[in-house]
Amino acid sequence: xxxxxxxxxxxxxxxxxxxxxxxxxxxxxxxxxxxxxxxxxxxxxxxxxxxxxxxxxxxxxxxxxxxxxxxxxxxxxxxxxxxxxxxxxxxxxxxxxxxxxxxxxxxxxxxxxxxxxxxxxxxxxxxxxxxx
Amino acid sequence: xxxxxxxxxxxxxxxxxxxxxxxxxxxxxxxxxxxxxxxxxxxxxxxxxxxxxxxxxxxxxxxxxxxxxxxxxxxxxxxxxxxxxxxxxxxxxxxxxxxxxxxxxxxxxxxxxxxxxxxxx
Numbered sequence: 102x103x104x105x106x107x108x109x110x111x112x113x114x115x116x117x118x119x120x121x122x123x124x125x126x127x128x129x130x131x132x133x134x135x136x137x138x139x140x141x142x143x144x145x146x147x148x149x150x151x152x153x154x155x156x157x158x159x160x161x162x163x164x165x166x167x168x169x170x171x172x173x174x175x176x177x178x179x180x181x182x183x184x185x186x187x188x189x190x191x192x193x194x195x196x197x198x199x200x201x202x203x204x205x206x207x208x209x210x211x212x213x214x215x216x217x218x219x220x221x222x223x224x225x226x227x228x229x230x231x232x233x
Numbered sequence: 234x235x236x237x238x239x240x241x242x243x244x245x246x247x248x249x250x251x252x253x254x255x256x257x258x259x260x261x262x263x264x265x266x267x268x269x270x271x272x273x274x275x276x277x278x279x280x281x282x283x284x285x286x287x288x289x290x291x292x293x294x295x296x297x298x299x300x301x302x303x304x305x306x307x308x309x310x311x312x313x314x315x316x317x318x319x320x321x322x323x324x325x326x327x328x329x330x331x332x333x334x335x336x337x338x339x340x341x342x343x344x345x346x347x348x349x350x351x352x353x354x
Contacts, residue, residue: 107253108246110245114245150317151247151288151315154339155246155247155340157339162339
C-alpha cells in the first residue's frame with residue numbers, strides 16, 4: 102500500500118476544487134439568485150485557504166483569503182452587488198481564456214493558482230467600481 | 234486499548250494529515266467526510282474525541298457539535314474544532330454549541346498530538 106502523501110493529496114484536491122469553482126462560476130447568471138452558489142464558492146475557497154495554509158502554500162492562503170472577503174461581503178449583502186460584484190466579475194474572469202488555462206494547480210501549482218486568484222480579485226475590484 | 238478519535242473534514246488532504254499524525258502517535262482514527270457522515274460514525278465507532286472542521290457540506294461543524302452534544306453518551310466527550318484565523322464568529326458559535334476548544338489552521342503535527350494527549354489522558 103503506498104504511504105499517504107498529504108501534500109500530493111492537497112494538489113489533487115485543489116485541482117478538483119478549482120474545477121468545481123469553474124463549473125459553479127460558469128453556471129452563475131446575472132439576475133438569478135446566487136446564494137447557494139456563493140455559499141458553495143465560499144466553502145471551496147475556504148478549503149483551498151485552510152488546507153493550502155496547512156501545507157505551506159502561504160501565497161495561496163493569502164489570496165484565497167481576499168477572495169473569501171469578497172464572497173463574504175456578497176453573501177452578507179454588504180456589497181450592492183450581492184450578485185453583480187461577484188457574478189459579473191467572476192464571469193469576466195472566466196471568459197478570459199488566458200486565466201482559465203491557468204486555473205489549475207498541477208504542474209507548477211503555486212504560480213498558476215496565485216496568478217489566477219490575483220486576476221480574480223482584480224476583476225472583482227473592477228466590477229465593483231463599475232457598478233457604483 | 235488505543236483511544237479512538239473521529240475526525241470530520243471535507244478536505245481529503247486535511248483528513249490524511251490528521252489521520253497520519255494521530256495514528257503515528259498511537260491512536261485509532263476514524264475519518265468522516267462531512268458532519269452527516271460524522272454523526273453516523275459517532276454512533277458506530279464510539280470515539281473518545283471528536284476533531285471537526287467547521288465549513289462542511291451537508292452538515293456543518295457547528296450543527297454537528299450541537300447534535301453530538303445532544304447525544305446522552307457524548308455529553309462529556311471532548312470536541313475540538315479546527316478553525317482559521319478569520320473565523321472568530323464561528324469559533325464563538327462553536328463554543329456556544331459545546332466545543333471544548335479549538336486549533337487554528339495551520340497547525341503543526343506536534344500541536345495536534347499535544348492536544349490529543351491533553352484531552353485523552
